Amino acid sequence: MSKNPLSNPVLLLASTLAGGALFLGIWSWQQWLQNTQGRSQPQALAATVLSEPRPLPDVSLVDQDGNTRALRQLEMGWSLWFFGFTHCPDICPNTLGLLAAIKQSMANDAAGRKIQTVFVSVDPQRDTPEKLRAYIDYFDKESVGLTGSREAIDALTSSLYLPYVIHAPDEHGDYNVEHSGALVLVGPDNTARAYFTAPHKRADLIHDLRLLTGDSPDA
Amino acid sequence: MILLLALTAACSSNDEPASCAQLSVEDAWIREAPPGAPVLAGYMQLGNPGSNTIDILSASSADFERIEFHHTLNENGGMRMQALEFLRVPAGGKLTLSPGAQHMMLFTPTRALRAGDKVTMTLMCANNESLDIVYEVRRYSAEQDDHSHHH
Numbered sequence: 001m002s003k004n005p006l007s008n009p010v011l012l013l014a015s016t017l018a019g020g021a022l023f024l025g026i027w028s029w030q031q032w033l034q035n036t037q038g039r040s041q042p043q044a045l046a047a048t049v050l051s052e053p054r055p056l057p058d059v060s061l062v063d064q065d066g067n068t069r070a071l072r073q074l075e076m077g078w079s080l081w082f083f084g085f086t087h088c089p090d091i092c093p094n095t096l097g098l099l100a101a102i103k104q105s106m107a108n109d110a111a112g113r114k115i116q117t118v119f120v121s122v123d124p125q126r127d128t129p130e131k132l133r134a135y136i137d138y139f140d141k142e143s144v145g146l147t148g149s150r151e152a153i154d155a156l157t158s159s160l161y162l163p164y165v166i167h168a169p170d171e172h173g174d175y176n177v178e179h180s181g182a183l184v185l186v187g188p189d190n191t192a193r194a195y196f197t198a199p200h201k202r203a204d205l206i207h208d209l210r211l212l213t214g215d216s217p218d219a
Numbered sequence: 220m221i222l223l224l225a226l227t228a229a230c231s232s233n234d235e236p237a238s239c240a241q242l243s244v245e246d247a248w249i250r251e252a253p254p255g256a257p258v259l260a261g262y263m264q265l266g267n268p269g270s271n272t273i274d275i276l277s278a279s280s281a282d283f284e285r286i287e288f289h290h291t292l293n294e295n296g297g298m299r300m301q302a303l304e305f306l307r308v309p310a311g312g313k314l315t316l317s318p319g320a321q322h323m324m325l326f327t328p329t330r331a332l333r334a335g336d337k338v339t340m341t342l343m344c345a346n347n348e349s350l351d352i353v354y355e356v357r358r359y360s361a362e363q364d365d366h367s368h369h370h
Contacts, residue, residue: 022294022297022299025297026294026295026296026297027295029296030295030296086253086256086257087257087258088258089250089252089256089258089259089260089322089324089325090260090289090291090300090318090319090322090324091291091298091319093250093252093253093260093359094318094319097359126257131255134253134254134255134256135253135255135256136253137253138252138253138254139253163297172285172326174326176300178297178298178299178300179297179298180296180297180298181293181296181297181298182296197296198293198296198298199293199319
């Protein structure tokens with residue numbers, strides 16, 4: 001039992017503080033969502049729709065090919081954004097696999113709408129553009145991977161109220177990253193439109209995405 | 220909480236040694252990961268037909284640098300990974316490791332693992348017995364999961 005990482009009081013404290021920070025961040029996100037969601041929120045939606053589209057911050061990130069991408073000048077149509085890191089063997093592959101399946105379903109239906117997947121790594125220290133590309137290509141070769149400076153990542157995550165916490169490294173130099181499980185729907189005008197909170201249900205997502213992306217004048 | 224669990228584990232394993240070998244293993248698999256992925260996840264279902272709790276303290280494999288047990292927790296939308304000191308298979312019960320829940324975290328694969336490959340892992344139980352389990356590498360799709368997991 002000597003290997004228990006929680007037996008180190010300093011790590012335990014750090015871990016508790018970090019967990020608390022994430023919890024507080026998510027709590028304030030939920031408060032904010034409650035206050036900002038549209039009054040005309042259709043009851044049948046699993047998504048939380050923002051009453052006013054929220055522009056992405058005026059910062060640039062780096063994509064999986066090493067290109068600088070200004071978030072206000074993206075031209076990718078509708079997109080679903082997920083935040084994670086590649087040292088993430090369970091929830092990130094679950095979500096990226098789900099997004100790939102949803103994209104395929106949406107592309108095959110009558111409207112044939114493409115919903116681009118955007119995976120933002122909040123762990124630029126380990127996730128170089130090359131690693132990001134290998135990771136996202138496995139699920140969907142058309143998806144976009146973004147990462148960048150800590151400042152730019154923080155500008156984006158705080159603007160979207162999606163907190164993350166990077167933990168102190170363990171004795172192997174590995175560290176864990178806590179992140180939101182939420183998906184953000186971003187419109188073709190690079191504004192956040194709606195949130196989906198985990199756990200995600202494929203049928204709900206497809207249902208909502210059809211409605212949310214179907215009646216927009218700029219779609 | 221963790222400490223309490225650890226204490227009760229120590230007590231229960233003192234009674235009558237529960238044999239690791241009596242565990243039944245079903246659906247042991249490893250999720251095929253993107254090429255070069257530094258960490259993979261393993262899943263399985265263990266059944267304990269005996270009348271004593273069986274605790275698994277560690278796992279090792281020639282195909283990974285090290286293995287930890289983790290639990291993915293969804294806390295109000297925040298995804299958190301909790302390291303587990305051990306896996307517990309209740310007497311007369313089951314322990315299920317599955318995507319989005321408890322899983323084995325497999326660090327630094329020593330070879331590229333593709334769907335269909337087999338990997339042997341050795342589980343060490345509380346009474347110092349070990350159990351070898353063969354895991355199949357599978358390509359996993361969330362779509363399948365949606366349709367197959369109706370509890």
